[in-house]
Amino acid sequence: MSVLDVIKTRRSIRRFKKKPVPDEVLYRLKEALIWAPSAGNLQDRHFYLVYNEDLKKEIAKAALDQMFITEAPVVLIGCSDLSTVAPYRERGMAxxxxxxMGASIQNLLLAAKEEGLGTCWIGAFDNRKVAELLSLPEDLIATAIVPIGYPAESPSPTPRYGMERFFTVLE
Ligand SMILES: Cc1cc2nc3c(=O)[nH]c(=O)nc-3n(C[C@H](O)[C@H](O)[C@H](O)COP(=O)(O)O)c2cc1C
Incomplete structure (x- = not known):
């Protein structure tokens, strides 16, 4: 598949098979995460991979009870590392x-799609609760949750507005 085909056919997946994600596949997903660009190449990110069923359940509860998260064999939590981005002060942190993190997560979603895996970018969660569950150090801010697994659904394409809405061409 071309990159554009992967981009256009990726869908948010909210039902997962129990089948585990092989380590070598997961390794490629980790590569996709860390090879994303970052401001000044500071690489201000850290990722948690959660396999523990009880912890997955607590994370799903902290994500406004989005319990489908627990169906995924592995759940990734992306954390921004404020101490690493500190050289860019306020602009870096805010x-x-x-x-x-967005660049890393989008890389992950596309790499997962190419591997036949499903993902869903989860932004609705209680950051403080997740920080507590993972015992995050003060400098790590949980910014995204992504359940990863083999899809047990194939949702229809989600619509996009027409091109004209998005672009202003100045000549
Ligand atoms: C920043 C962000 C936060 C999101 N948070 C959630 C979420 O909490 N729960 C959920 O089910 N989907 C969430 N989504 C997925 C969107 O609902 C989904 O991407 C959108 O409806 C388009 O569908 P598609 O991903 O299949 O193209 C989020 C997506 C983004 C980019």
């Missing part, structure tokens, strides 16, 4: 962290 803005670049979000860019950098």
């Amino acid at each position: 803005l670049y962290t979000h860019h950098d």
Whole structure:
């Protein structure tokens, strides 16, 4: 598949098979995460991979009871590392962290799609609760949750607005 085909056919998956994700596949997903660009190449991110069933359940509860998260064999939590981005001060902490994590997560979603895996980018969760569950050090801010597993559903394409809505061409 071309990169554009992967981009266009990726869907958020909210039902997963029990089948585990092989280590070598997971390794490629980790590569996708860390090879994303970051401001000043500071690489201000750290990822938790959760396999523990009880912990997955608590994370799902902290994500406004999105219990489908527990169906995935592995759940990734992306954390922005404020101490690493500190050289960029306020702009780094308030803005670049979000860019950098977004780039990593999108890489992950696309790499997973290429591997035949399903993912769902989860942004609705109680950050403080997740920090507590993972015993996060103060400098790590949980910014994204992604359940990863083999899809047990194939959702229809989600619509996008027409091109004209998004672009202003200045000549
Ligand atoms: C920042 C962000 C936060 C999101 N949070 C959630 C979420 O908490 N729960 C959920 O089920 N989907 C969540 N999504 C997935 C979106 O609902 C989904 O991407 C959108 O509806 C388009 O569908 P698609 O991913 O299949 O193209 C989130 C996506 C993004 C980018």
